[in-house]
Amino acid sequence: MPVADEALATRLADRMLEVERALAGHVRSRAPFVTSAASHLMEAGGKRFRPLLVLLAAETGANPDSDDVITAACVVELTHLASLYHDDVMDEASLRRGAASANARWDNHVAILTGDFLFSKSSELTAELGADAVRIQARTFTRLVEGQIQETVKPGAGEDPLEHYLDVVAGKTGSLIATSARYGARFGGATPEVEEALTAYADIVGTAFQLSDDILDISADAAESGKTPGTDLREGVPTLPVLMARASAGPQDARLLQLLDSDLSDDALHAEALTLLRAHPAVEQARAYVVARAQEAKALLAVVPEGPVRDALAIFADHVATRTT
Structure with missing residues (x-):
């Protein structure tokens, strides 16, 4: 943090x-x-x-x-x-x-x-x-x-x-x-007011933390993140970018949808699906969603007294939304 x-x-x-x-x-x-x-x-x-x-x-x-x-x-x-x-x-x-x-x-x-x-x-x-x-x-x-x-x-x-x-x-x-x-x-x-605000803030930030993981699973470079890209994708686990890609899919996404419904344990199919998904607008849509949630969380900190603690909480919300590891 x-x-x-x-x-x-x-x-x-x-x-x-x-x-x-x-x-x-x-x-x-x-x-x-x-x-x-x-x-x-x-x-x-x-x-x-x-x-x-x-x-x-x-x-x-x-x-x-x-x-x-x-x-x-x-x-x-x-x-x-x-x-x-x-x-x-x-x-x-x-x-x-x-x-x-x-x-x-x-x-x-x-x-x-x-x-x-x-x-x-x-x-x-x-x-x-x-x-x-x-x-x-x-x-x-x-x-x-x-x-x-x-x-x-x-x-x-x-x-x-x-x-x-x-x-x-x-x-x-x-x-x-x-x-x-x-x-x-x-x-x-x-105070009770601060307690409630911090609870709501953390509920949002906690959810955003997992959603950031979803985006990293698709977009992160293995050397930078220390994680193998596309692990959830290979295992067929639904994540934010995949669900957004499905929800917004058009005729041009027929191949991606076919791959998402396939067995991606095959390395070649997995690599193709990961490439198509990385290029899909859903990844940026997912990022924008997480950033918006972070802003929502930060707005709840208004009742926390100004100072280094509030600053740290605000910085952390931003960090969760934009992290690369």
Whole structure:
């Protein structure tokens, strides 16, 4: 997360060290094997975007150094980590964060149960934050799981595929990021008005973050992004540019539509589809949509006091919309 103010960046870095130390303790079990499995993805790295957002949102309140802020940061990161274990089983993924996924290193049973263990640890910590936090976490988890389930089913008859997909992303990704901002604002002592604004801001930015990934999957250069282009395309996963291309397709797009409905595990067909999609106006349309969502999120920051915290939140919204990695 880009933070221009040096003092704020230093405070956040110091607090993130506290979060990392706390997380290392929370994934420990009395059984060494469970500790090893639960530590696996955490030690592989990750952006730690959600706990960092908790800390940044807390800076809008009177008590940003509250111990509850650290606890809340651990809650959202443990929830996120738990969901990754389950995601990898559903996706039959072999890699996560450059390392073997838990299901590949052990098996699906271990991965699922390790995810359950992390969810339970997250729940224990949430209980320390009080009944309201438990209620917020439960609602967040409901949205997250609903999004995950919706992703496995096709849109119903008469349902807009793009709206269906955006609803999936809002549930799977936006919900926990929104709660990260809510927890930070609440336990940092921000006003209710600021808490609500930051929650809405983060819901939008969280969704935009995933949509940016969609665009990178099509447009990014492998050397720059560190990702293999067209992975979702090859696997037939519907993403924002693909759905927009389908929605706006004309007679000139017949070959692209034919390819999108084909088995793109074939390297030549995959390369042709990626080339056609990169040249399609839908990619720029998708970029414009994400930039517009970022602007919408930034407008919600008007109630946050002017200063480095608001600046950092605004810069981050822009960064999400235009990122290349």
